[in-house]
Amino acid sequence: MDKILREAAKICDQAEVFFSTETTNILVYEDGQLKDIESKFEAGISLRIIKDGRLGFAYTRNYDTVKDLIDNARQSLKGGIGAPFTFPSAATIKELNTWDPGCQHLSNTTIAEECERVKDLFAQRTTGQLNINTGYSYGTVRLINSRGMDQSLQSSFFFMDVSLLYPESHSGLRRLHLARGFAPVPDDMIADLISFYNYSEKQVFPKSGSIKVLFLPEVFYVLGWRLQSALNAANVYQRQSPLIDKLGAAVFNNQFSLVNDPLDDDRPGARAFDDEGMPCGRLSLIENGTVRSFYNDLDHAAKLKAEPTGTGFRGGILAGETFAARPQPQLQHLEVLPGTRSLSEMIAGMDQGIIIGGALGAHSGNIPNGDYSIGLSPALYVENGEIIGRVKDAMIAGNIYTTLTNLLSIENRQSATLFGYYPAILCDQISFAVKN
Amino acid sequence: MLTDLKKTIGRIDFDYSDLRYEIKHETRIVFHGNDINQLSANTTDGYVLRASKHGGFSTIAFTNLHQLEKAVATVDENASLSGRYSNSALALAPVKPTVDRFIPELSEDPASISIDEKLELTRKYNNIPMGEKNILTTYLEYLEVVRHKFFVSSDGLEIEEKLTTNRIGGLITSSNGRLMQNIRVAIGGSNGFSSLRNQEDEFATRTALALQLLDAKPVVAGTYDIVVNQSLAGVFTHEAFGHFSEADLIQHNPSIRAKMQIGAHIGNDALDIIDDPTIPGQLGFYKYDDEGIAARPTQLLKNGVLVGRLHSRRTAIDFNEPLSGHCVAEDYRFAPIIRMGTIFIQPGEKSKDELLNELRNGLYILDAKGGQTSGENFTFGAQYGYIVRDGVIKDMVRDINIAGNLYNTLQNIIMIGNDLKLSRVGGCGKGQINIRSCHGAPHVLIKNVVIGGV
Numbered sequence: 001m002d003k004i005l006r007e008a009a010k011i012c013d014q015a016e017v018f019f020s021t022e023t024t025n026i027l028v029y030e031d032g033q034l035k036d037i038e039s040k041f042e043a044g045i046s047l048r049i050i051k052d053g054r055l056g057f058a059y060t061r062n063y064d065t066v067k068d069l070i071d072n073a074r075q076s077l078k079g080g081i082g083a084p085f086t087f088p089s090a091a092t093i094k095e096l097n098t099w100d101p102g103c104q105h106l107s108n109t110t111i112a113e114e115c116e117r118v119k120d121l122f123a124q125r126t127t128g129q130l131n132i133n134t135g136y137s138y139g140t141v142r143l144i145n146s147r148g149m150d151q152s153l154q155s156s157f158f159f160m161d162v163s164l165l166y167p168e169s170h171s172g173l174r175r176l177h178l179a180r181g182f183a184p185v186p187d188d189m190i191a192d193l194i195s196f197y198n199y200s201e202k203q204v205f206p207k208s209g210s211i212k213v214l215f216l217p218e219v220f221y222v223l224g225w226r227l228q229s230a231l232n233a234a235n236v237y238q239r240q241s242p243l244i245d246k247l248g249a250a251v252f253n254n255q256f257s258l259v260n261d262p263l264d265d266d267r268p269g270a271r272a273f274d275d276e277g278m279p280c281g282r283l284s285l286i287e288n289g290t291v292r293s294f295y296n297d298l299d300h301a302a303k304l305k306a307e308p309t310g311t312g313f314r315g316g317i318l319a320g321e322t323f324a325a326r327p328q329p330q331l332q333h334l335e336v337l338p339g340t341r342s343l344s345e346m347i348a349g350m351d352q353g354i355i356i357g358g359a360l361g362a363h364s365g366n367i368p369n370g371d372y373s374i375g376l377s378p379a380l381y382v383e384n385g386e387i388i389g390r391v392k393d394a395m396i397a398g399n400i401y402t403t404l405t406n407l408l409s410i411e412n413r414q415s416a417t418l419f420g421y422y423p424a425i426l427c428d429q430i431s432f433a434v435k436n
Numbered sequence: 437m438l439t440d441l442k443k444t445i446g447r448i449d450f451d452y453s454d455l456r457y458e459i460k461h462e463t464r465i466v467f468h469g470n471d472i473n474q475l476s477a478n479t480t481d482g483y484v485l486r487a488s489k490h491g492g493f494s495t496i497a498f499t500n501l502h503q504l505e506k507a508v509a510t511v512d513e514n515a516s517l518s519g520r521y522s523n524s525a526l527a528l529a530p531v532k533p534t535v536d537r538f539i540p541e542l543s544e545d546p547a548s549i550s551i552d553e554k555l556e557l558t559r560k561y562n563n564i565p566m567g568e569k570n571i572l573t574t575y576l577e578y579l580e581v582v583r584h585k586f587f588v589s590s591d592g593l594e595i596e597e598k599l600t601t602n603r604i605g606g607l608i609t610s611s612n613g614r615l616m617q618n619i620r621v622a623i624g625g626s627n628g629f630s631s632l633r634n635q636e637d638e639f640a641t642r643t644a645l646a647l648q649l650l651d652a653k654p655v656v657a658g659t660y661d662i663v664v665n666q667s668l669a670g671v672f673t674h675e676a677f678g679h680f681s682e683a684d685l686i687q688h689n690p691s692i693r694a695k696m697q698i699g700a701h702i703g704n705d706a707l708d709i710i711d712d713p714t715i716p717g718q719l720g721f722y723k724y725d726d727e728g729i730a731a732r733p734t735q736l737l738k739n740g741v742l743v744g745r746l747h748s749r750r751t752a753i754d755f756n757e758p759l760s761g762h763c764v765a766e767d768y769r770f771a772p773i774i775r776m777g778t779i780f781i782q783p784g785e786k787s788k789d790e791l792l793n794e795l796r797n798g799l800y801i802l803d804a805k806g807g808q809t810s811g812e813n814f815t816f817g818a819q820y821g822y823i824v825r826d827g828v829i830k831d832m833v834r835d836i837n838i839a840g841n842l843y844n845t846l847q848n849i850i851m852i853g854n855d856l857k858l859s860r861v862g863g864c865g866k867g868q869i870n871i872r873s874c875h876g877a878p879h880v881l882i883k884n885v886v887i888g889g890v
Contacts, residue, residue, distance in 0.1 A: 025514075030689070031688040031689060031690060033522060033688055034517075034521040034522050035522075035688055036494075036495070036518075037494045037495075037514040037517060037518050038494070038495045038496070038497075039494070039495070039496040039497075039511070039514060040498070040769065041496070041499060041506070042497070042499060044480070057474065057475075058476060058478055059478050059480070060478065060480060061480045061500075062480070062481065062500070072476065072477060075551065076476050078551065078552065079465065079472045079475025081473065081474065081475060082471070108513065108514055112520075112521050129689065129690075165689070167691040169691075169692070169810065169812050170685070170692075170809075170810045171813055208657065208658065234468065238573040239573070239611075240616065321480075321769065324462075324478070324480070326474055326476075360808040360810055360813060360814065361806065361807060361808045361815030361816060361837055362808075363806045364807065364817030364837060365805075365817060365835070365837065366617065366834075366835060368616050369617070371835055373817070373835065374815060375808070375810075375813055375814065375815030375837075375888075376839075377810040392813065392841065393813070393886055394839065395657070395837060395839040395886055395887075396888065397657060397835070397888040431657050433659075433839075435841075435844075
């Protein structure tokens with residue numbers, strides 16, 4: 001890495017080298033059977049250079065091709081991509097506990113044995129089909145630049161994603177367990193999942209209309225995706241955000257607060273510096289319904305003449321290898337702050353409505369405008385405070401600026417999901433369409 | 437390279453093993469509005485080893501041969517573990533030893549085009565929407581991916597294949613100050629750079645649609661009879677039916693598997709669906725999948741009856757059905773999984789106007805905006821549509837999403853058009869991205885569909 005930086009610095013004004021390694025093991029169970037075990041050893045390097053105010057970018061997995069890497073970065077300057085920023089200099093960052101050394105020695109046998117325990121717990125209490133995706137990952141990141149920045153990180157996490165499927169379907173309910181190192185799945189997580197499933201086995205046939213909707217934590221990403229679009233400095237810069245002129249304005253219900261907190265190392269994946277070397281910090285995006293800040297990378301901070309928010313990250317879900325992606329504004333540590341009511345109290349308070357446990361098509365609405373229109377997979381129907389069954393062939397549609405204004409209550413605890421830590425939220429007056 | 441790989445797996449002690457080495461070249465040029473965000477051209481490589489031992493099976497992806505020893509040890513341990521905890525021992529459908537090299541001819545190899553020309557072509561297309569007053573911004577990407585694959589197996593498969601895909605596509609966003617709308621645009625294919633030339637009309641047409649959407653009304657949620665165009669019918673075919681035809685998605689789901697037996701009458705008699713990766717020049721064209729199996733046209737539905745399925749070597753033997761050559765990986769980071777190649781509804785005899793006349797009152801819905809399936813349930817978005825009254829296309833509507841149940845909808849496709857069209861870009865995200873996923877259909881008439889408006 002240091003050699004690459006030295007060589008690259010000879011042909012440009014500033015240079016930055018990002019290096020990442022990752023070892024991953026994943027076990028896949030379908031219908032309680034171990035179907036696949038897959039492992040990965042990945043490593044790669046990316047290089048960014050700035051010359052005459054222009055930005056170049058290249059990456060490789062092959063350490064023997066340093067010359068090609070530098071040549072590719074130099075070729076990339078042809079794009080004339082503006083670099084209105086400088087790479088950060090050395091800074092003191094907070095020390096975080098991101099690493100469980102046990103991960104390096106964790107055996108897949110240990111995980112398989114935990115899966116057998118989980119399978120037994122489910123088999124005793126439900127007939128739903130059990131699918132499990134589980135595994136662990138550990139790796140390193142090192143970031144150096146020609147201004148003296150040299151930050152590094154070791155991190156690890158263990159996950160178990162448990163789903164209970166309804167018959168003749170891949171539709172089901174799921175829960176995610178996340179930890180920095182191996183840890184058994186909590187019994188209350190399993191009990192919650194079984195309880196919801198068993199209540200919803202019967203199919204019911206409610207009518208279309210405007211209805212109360214309880215978004216379980218696993219589904220909040222549908223709304224969160226649109227919020228992230230609106231709060232992203234890149235979209236603000238392109239005037240593609242409905243929140244452009246709303247900093248300081250009360251836009252959402254005052255119960256709603258959205259935070260990005262990379263420093264919380266009780267959770268796996270904590271970060272003290274972002275993938276550009278900026279110190280990370282707790283960022284309040286929406287506080288009691290009021291828009292507090294946008295999130296940026298160095299490029300868009302400079303373009304908007306804003307302070308960098310330490311949220312320039314590479315990669316992301318389905319974004320390819322981390323090192324092969326250039327930094328962009330990203331919220332990788334998102335959470336909705338918990339409310340005051342338990343989930344059971346929220347359900348008991350619903351006269352009539354649906355609980356959404358899974359969404360289809362979250363990516364296909366008019367995201368910049370805040371619109372969503374999703375298939376429900378599944379939707380559980382509630383009458384007089386009780387789940388009486390599940391609904392098939394149904395959709396809801398709305399706009400987050402209306403939905404998060406018509407917010408009734410927020411659950412008093414957060415759950416881990418693939419996209420952040422969220423509580424369940426209950427909203428009113430959402431358009432619900434179901435097959436006649 | 438194949439010889440080196442053969443020697444490598446020859447030294448490994450497994451019941452079965454295969455090794456894929458892949459060189460991937462990727463060029464990316466990204467415009468966001470008038471700004472260029474990225475211009476890069478990079479080459480990476482990697483290995484995927486799959487192996488079977490003691491009745492178990494496991495896969496590992498790794499970066500270079502220095503890691504081979506550790507990779508072999510990991511696969512060994514994992515395969516043994518898999519054998520211990522699986523209910524049935526691994527079996528693979530038998531193959532005949534095959535040695536082949538397949539490098540399809542391209543109409544202009546993008547490797548021979550300078551990056552400056554690629555940049556200027558992308559800029560030219562980007563300028564078409566950006567020149568319009570009410571176009572707020574664009575997100576337009578030139579993407580070129582070349583996968584040069586070398587595959588060997590311990591049972592005699594030695595395949596080299598080079599697949600090139602290029603496209604220019606993205607999103608055009610319009611705004612009138614009160615409302616933002618967007619429309620997708622995409623050109624490209626797998627037959628060379630020439631598919632990207634002379635496409636100004638496509639960008640102008642899509643720009644006009646983005647502007648028209650600002651005056652369109654949101655669709656009212658409810659249940660409608662609809663005519664859908666080729667793009668949307670193609671996405672339906674892919675999302676709702678196609679994924680159910682992928683044997684790995686139903687292999688370990690007993691209730692779905694019982695319902696999806698060969699011979700089951702699950703669709704309208706008018707409906708024929710095939711997956712054919714062997715059509716030259718189409719986006720989904722390839723000769724061998726990433727298990728080294730030759731792809732073959734696979735009739736899936738005939739007169740509404742399930743007659744075939746897409747398979748890997750593991751699923752074909754488990755279902756006791758023939759291999760189809762549909763086990764494909766995104767790249768060197770992944771084990772192959774079952775993917776559609778070029779799936780489409782085979783054309784009928786009716787014109788679009790005849791379909792609209794049969795519809796009488798309902799919606800005419802056009803162009804896909806992504807979709808997703810969860811077994812029997814599916815949802816997909818449409819980019820725009822029109823109200824149809826008395827068989828005549830009337831006002832434009834927007835914010836259209838469709839949800840449904842596979843079995844009901846297959847029965848409710850009551851009329852098939854004669855104007856088959858296949859997609860030019862793809863991006864199925866079944867755990868991995870398949871940018872060559874190709875789908876299509878003629879116009880079709882579907883009764884009783886749930887539409888979610890906003």
